[in-house]
Amino acid sequence: MTIEIPVEKWAGSVREVTIGATAEDGGTRSHTITVGGETSLPFLHFEGQTPNRPILALEIRDRKPDSWSPLLLEAWGEAAEDPGAWAKAAEEAGADMIYLTLSLTNADGEPNTPEAVRTAVRKVLDATGLPLAVAGPGQAEIDNELLVPVAEEAEGERLLLGVCEDKNYRTIVAAALAHNHLVQSRTPMDVNLSKQLVILIHDMGLPLERIIMDPTTGALGYGIEYGFSVMERLRLAALQGDAMTQQPMLVNPGYEAWKVKESKIGEGVPENWGDWKRRALEWEAITATTLMHSGADILVLQHPDNLRRLRAVIDALASPATTT
């Protein structure tokens, strides 16, 4: 008996997007990274190409975060005291990209300032040659106030600026246009909303080659199945040729997984939850690996050990087809 392996023919493909700029292109990054370009469902090499591997970013902050799990702070140690040192440590841990999230306030509880974030971004750019993403604290007005100076400070670096949401994207897109950056387009786990925001951003004149789609996800146990299915649907739509769903996808399993009780809390939890550290690491790693199977192109993690674990999975999955 000879079985014919079913192969799906797809009309569309994911758009390729390049983050970062080297000196040649007006930036200072040591190299750039390109994501997207897939012509099949994730890693099915027997029916299409995966020209670019999913990339692993590590999230850092402009100052030591107040509310991170002690397990994360322990892993980063002193590096977390300074964004430059932290970025360097993240590069050493094997990150493909640095994802810098700006804080709402400084260590004394006073509002963060344009001057302070310029300094932080400059430190990170000086400390590492990796491409960089910078996200605001997540409150519209403050995001705009902080991201515009970031865009100016990093003129020409092709940063990924985040996050654009339907209620607040104009200022960030304008800053990306003015200073040659990219944007992260985030919508709350919905195929149509994802598409719509990409269209709105594109309508402002930003080329599709500068938009990364963030469909949002939930952590394992906290709604991952919604994110998972929205991503599968978006990727299927992209392969079927729906142009406005063809942006590479970024998700933040690190942020999602490390804010839940299973990862954050070591005491006063059921005994059968098992060893705290192991559970917390599994939470982030399983969240990330599951989203990789639903089409994530950029995975933002928070724990350096999991970066190494996920790297091994990607190395195995993304290598060219051996069995057909």
Added chain:
Amino acid sequence: MALTGLEIYKILPQTNCKDCNYPTCLAFAMKLAAKQASLKDCPHVSEEAKVKLEAASAPPIALVTVKSDGSEVKVGNETVLFRHEKTFYHKPGLFWHLRDTEDTEELKGKAAEAEAYHVDYVGIDLYLDGFAVEAASGDPGTFKAAIEAIQSESKKPLILIAPSADLAQAGLEAAGDSRPLLYAADANNWEEIAGVAKAKDVPLTVRGESLDELAELTEKIAGVGVEELVLDPQITGYLDSLELLTTLRRLALKQTFRPLGYPIITFPGADAEADETLLAAEHITKYGGFVVLEEFNPASLYALLVLRQNIYTDPQKPIQVQPGIYEINSPDENAPLLVTTNFSITYFSIANEVEGTGWPGWLLVTDAEGMSVLTAWAAGNFDAERIAKDAKAFDVEGKVSHRKLIIPGHVAVISGELEEEMPGWEIMVGPREAVDINSYLKAMWSN
């Protein structure tokens, strides 16, 4: 492949006799195609039509049932490649690999440990499904003793890993009245092993080096009357696993290729190169049927069980709780009042958190059509009007003497509007995450 209503109509008597209680044969055919009626309702159907319809309606992936005194694991019968197309029906069984070369006391200890393992996830009891016991000694007596030792501590279903007929026989004898999955028939031993499986009416795993070999074997084995089969395509790592399991699912669903229309067993810990938890997670997400784990680690198992629960949730029906006002830690009229949506994960995160802190509290759960806070807010199911309406419907004013309502931090933006909708109430913006409720209440609640 399922037949359409018209195709079914063609093989019905076409007399419109109404004996099936439908007005016409066509109407009955349409109901059959939608699986809302049974062919038994037609007393006049021909034998030939029966055979055709039954063949067409047989599930493209067979259902396999493994049972013991008390519990059962059913896998297979899946109908889609992606959960959003319908749902995934039968959660893969998670089994722990034990070997008879271990001391019986050790085995008892492990069985007891697994038996005691239960975790509560949003009100659902999660646990390990059973044990895969391997006759690694090659000795029937030792194998028997090991199974008996395990069963003295736990009645969970079994997979018996026995490479020969006499070991399989011994294992099944020790397993008594239960219905284990037998592992495995291959090109060399299939006749004798299939004989044992048939005599005891137990499901059988078929192992092959390639899909061609697997398909040939399953046809031979089905030919001798063993119909509940499980496939072991012998995956090794992340990539061949994804390719093989996807291909098998597609062959079964898209081509109704019967020889490979069976659930799949995997051993994610067999490959030293792979991370067992992450490969098992892949198998749960992408088409595994039975997943046999080398390691029993509570932390990893909890994460895998939750993943399985999530992936196998029906996407059309988010798990919801009843809207209403819930009491936590026997609150009085001075206790804080919090509001959230009726999405079960949201509800349990908050209820568990408040309960854990020891704070007495009232939790108003509004009807947000089972959506989480942000999603519900975006969809207009958790706005000021809805909250005010439910606050009234569930009589919060009669429960608390204060007039303070704590809303989730994620919907801080509705606080102004809500104050207008609920005159006399102070709207307090709570934390974004449930885990911060305790510190929030400590800082903000003065009563």
